[in-house]
Amino acid sequence: MENIITGKNIVKIYGNGTEQTKALDMVNVEIKKGEFVAVMGPSGSGKSTLLFILSGMDDISDGSVKFGDTELSKLRENELADVRRTKMGVIFQQPTMLKNLNLLDNILLPAVRDGKKDTVALGQRAKALMQKTGIDGLENRDITEVSGGQLQRAGICRALINAPEILFADEPTGALNSKSAEEIMGLLVGINREGTSILLVTHDAKIAAYADRILFTKDGNIVSELPLQKFNGKDMEARTEKILAQMAAVGI
Numbered sequence: 326m327e328n329i330i331t332g333k334n335i336v337k338i339y340g341n342g343t344e345q346t347k348a349l350d351m352v353n354v355e356i357k358k359g360e361f362v363a364v365m366g367p368s369g370s371g372k373s374t375l376l377f378i379l380s381g382m383d384d385i386s387d388g389s390v391k392f393g394d395t396e397l398s399k400l401r402e403n404e405l406a407d408v409r410r411t412k413m414g415v416i417f418q419q420p421t422m423l424k425n426l427n428l429l430d431n432i433l434l435p436a437v438r439d440g441k442k443d444t445v446a447l448g449q450r451a452k453a454l455m456q457k458t459g460i461d462g463l464e465n466r467d468i469t470e471v472s473g474g475q476l477q478r479a480g481i482c483r484a485l486i487n488a489p490e491i492l493f494a495d496e497p498t499g500a501l502n503s504k505s506a507e508e509i510m511g512l513l514v515g516i517n518r519e520g521t522s523i524l525l526v527t528h529d530a531k532i533a534a535y536a537d538r539i540l541f542t543k544d545g546n547i548v549s550e551l552p553l554q555k556f557n558g559k560d561m562e563a564r565t566e567k568i569l570a571q572m573a574a575v576g577i
């Protein structure tokens with residue numbers, strides 16, 4: 326299978342002068358098309374930095390990141406913005422939605438920015454995504470009038486509106502109760518089955534257990550990885566145990 330993301334010798338240094346932090350230190354990483362990869366590791370080990378770098382939201386200090394055959398650092402700012410908006414989706418712990426727009430308009434925003442003119446098709450796509458994620462009927466709600474779980478579902482719809490090739494998710498269930506978290510993970514598994522690659526950052530082994538492969542980070546490096554079978558709705562406990570055992574083995 327082809328790589329959707331190839332990172333080589335990635336170095337990320339924040340700050341300058343005496344106040345420098347090396348957040349990533351020669352990281353090599355590959356994500357295959359269609360893969361669902363989770364990144365786990367202690368606080369400050371570089372998980373979010375890796376997600377920011379691989380999604381082009383932040384630039385590297387050294388090394389290279391390719392999206393397919395495209396070297397991200399070689400793109401002009403507007404070219405990178407286009408790739409990010411049309412081929413990548415991002416969700417965070419707390420979706421940042423605009424307060425003066427209803428849920429539907431927030432979901433449509435990346436497509437409107439993309440200049441897509443076929444508003445009927447777009448409306449239908451938004452409707453289908455809202456149905457799939459279980460928030461149809463809430464189109465006209467203000468973002469303050471929905472639950473955290475519903476807002477995260479809207480965040481997923483927004484991330485998928487331009488049919489991205491990869492979804493980056495940084496602690497997407499971190500603010501949710503365990504039932505909502507399970508439902509969101511079920512949605513992500515479904516999205517992955519339909520072909521969208523996923524890179525998920527989490528500190529929770531139960532959440533990482535939905536992925537096909539786990540990368541473990543420590544002190545700015547990937548120090549270990551664990552391949553799993555594709556999740557088929559079973560063996561959740563055994564998968565979680567495996568992850569916890571490997572974390573203990575590598576001392577994280």
Ligand SMILES: Nc1ncnc2c1ncn2[C@@H]1O[C@H](COP(=O)(O)OP(=O)(O)OP(=O)(O)O)[C@@H](O)[C@H]1O
Binds near residue numbers: 348368369370371
């Ligand atoms: N904008 C920034 N400026 C300076 N240092 C930063 C910045 N962002 C992150 N860092 C530092 O880089 C290192 C890696 O941070 P990062 O947020 O990637 O870790 P993480 O594994 O995602 O942590 P957490 O689980 O706490 O979110 C840490 O030492 C952090 O303090």
